Amino acid sequence: QVQLDESGGGLVQAGASLLLSCAASGRTFSSYAMGWFRQAPGKEREFVAAISRSGGSTYYSDSVKGRFTISRDNAKNTVYLQMNSLKPEDTAVYYCAANRAWYSDSVYYRAGEYDYWGQGTQVTVSS
Numbered sequence: 001q002v003q004l005d006e007s008g009g010g011l012v013q014a015g016a017s018l019l020l021s022c023a024a025s026g027r028t029f030s031s032y033a034m035g036w037f038r039q040a041p042g043k044e045r046e047f048v049a050a051i052s053r054s055g056g057s058t059y060y061s062d063s064v065k066g067r068f069t070i071s072r073d074n075a076k077n078t079v080y081l082q083m084n085s086l087k088p089e090d091t092a093v094y095y096c097a098a099n100r101a102w103y104s105d106s107v108y109y110r111a112g113e114y115d116y117w118g119q120g121t122q123v124t125v126s127s
Contacts, residue, residue, distance in 0.1 A: 002026050002098045002116045009121030014088055016125070020081040022096030022118060029077040030054075032116075033101035033108055036070060036081045038092035038123075048094070049081060050107040059107040064090075086125045093120040 003025040012018055022034070035050040049070035050059045058070050069082040079096055097114035108114065 002029070002032060004096050004098060004116055004118035006094065006096050006118045006121040009094060009123045011124045011126065012086055014086060014125055014127050016086050017082070017084045018086065018123060020083065020094055020096075020121060020123075022079045022081075024077045024079070024098065026077070030074040031100060032098040033106055034070075034072060034079040035097045035099065035108060035114060036079075036094060037097060037111060038090075038094045039120075040089075040092040043092075045095070045111055047109045047111070050109055051079065052103075052105045052107050053101050054104040057105045057107050059109060061109075083123070086123075088125050088127045091123060091125050093122050095120045 005023045008020040036048040037045050039045040051070045055072045067085045072079040096118045098116040099108050099114045
């Protein structure tokens with residue numbers, strides 16, 4: 001089992017940057033593909049970014065492509081989401097998730113494909 005703990009959220013102005021971190025428990029972090037999702041008030045949870053077990057493959061939603069970067073450090077059991085040029089529409093609770101992936105280069109963008117979820121961290125972008 002994996003426990004995930006997000007941090008790094010906060011209140012920023014439009015155009016600013018934030019770095020979200022997600023620390024995972026356990027010794028098998030490198031066995032999991034990771035993803036970031038977000039949920040705004042009154043909206044469904046949506047996919048943001050994903051990264052493969054090895055870190056060699058990444059995938060982004062169109063709404064964040066070119067502004068956000070997902071990365072991971074398997075030695076630190078941590079996945080990151082660097083968010084640049086933030087917009088008010090990026091305001092949401094951000095969740096990291098883990099998928100017990102069989103293949104090292106697979107990425108996953110459906111919430112139902114993830115086995116474990118963190119509690120989320122709030123990101124608020126003011127205009």
